[in-house]
Amino acid sequence: MILPIVAYGDPVLKKMGASITKDYPNLDKLIEDMFETMYNAYGVGLAAPQIGLPIRLFVIDTTPFSEDDDLTAEEKKTLDGFKRVFINAKIIKEEGDEWPFNEGCLSIPDIREDVFRQPKLTIEYVDENFIAHIEEFDGLIARVIQHEYDHIDGILFTDKLSALKRRLLKARLSNISKGKISVDYRMRFPDQKKKR
Structure with missing residues (x-):
């Protein structure tokens, strides 16, 4: 089932995510729905806070x-x-010289900015079968993991931009939270005026 993606401005996107256990209700269905939602929006990653969890x-x-x-x-x-499910992830180490990459986010449509991140990471997580892993990733895979990992820590890519850049984006971000934007996937806007 395709779920609505929560837009910028929703408080859930700023919350630290809670760890879950393998008996989390309907976990298999949730994971399946998250992949379906991500593919429908042409994304390469999706975190639970982006669907309101x-x-x-x-x-x-x-x-x-x-x-x-x-x-x-x-x-x-x-x-x-390269397709993975990361549950209760914890980045153990990030290494290397930071490099810029033009990032976007399904919760912040039509805004892309260069974000600096380290190129290599070591991460500990459990997969959908609750099998534990400790792995190293680099390059674009590390980048996607870092972006999604930020979501479960309540951090958005816009938080990593300079104060000046954030000020320049303020009106556009406000419009996104009000639903004043055209997107071709389902979204939930926190500040959208209710139609009477």
């Missing part, structure tokens, strides 16, 4: 990035088919 769960499928002509054959191969 303040829990530590996000899904990723970097396959669309593998079609970028600027990548090497090896990079394309790494990104193609």
Whole structure:
């Protein structure tokens, strides 16, 4: 089932996500719905807070990035088919010199900005079967993980921008929270005026 994506300004996007257990209600269905919602919106990642749930769960499928002509054959191969579920994730370490990448977010449509992040990370998490993993990722996969991980910590990519950049975006962000934007996927806007 395709779920509405929560827009910028909703308090759930600023909440620290709670850890969950394997008996979380309808977890398999929730994960399936999150992937379906993400694909419907042409995303490569979706975190539970973006569908209104303040829990530590996000899904990723970097396959669309593998079609970028600027990548090497090896990079394309790494990104193609990389599909994961991250539950109760904890980034243990981030390494390397920060690099910029033009990021967007399904909760903040039509705004893209360069965000600086470190290129390599080590993360601990459990998958959809609650099997524990500790893995290292780098490049675009690390970038997507860092972006989605921020969501479960109540951080948006716009929080990482300079104060000046945030001021310049203020009106556009306000319009998003009011629903004054055209999107081709289902959204829930926190400040949208109720129609009478």
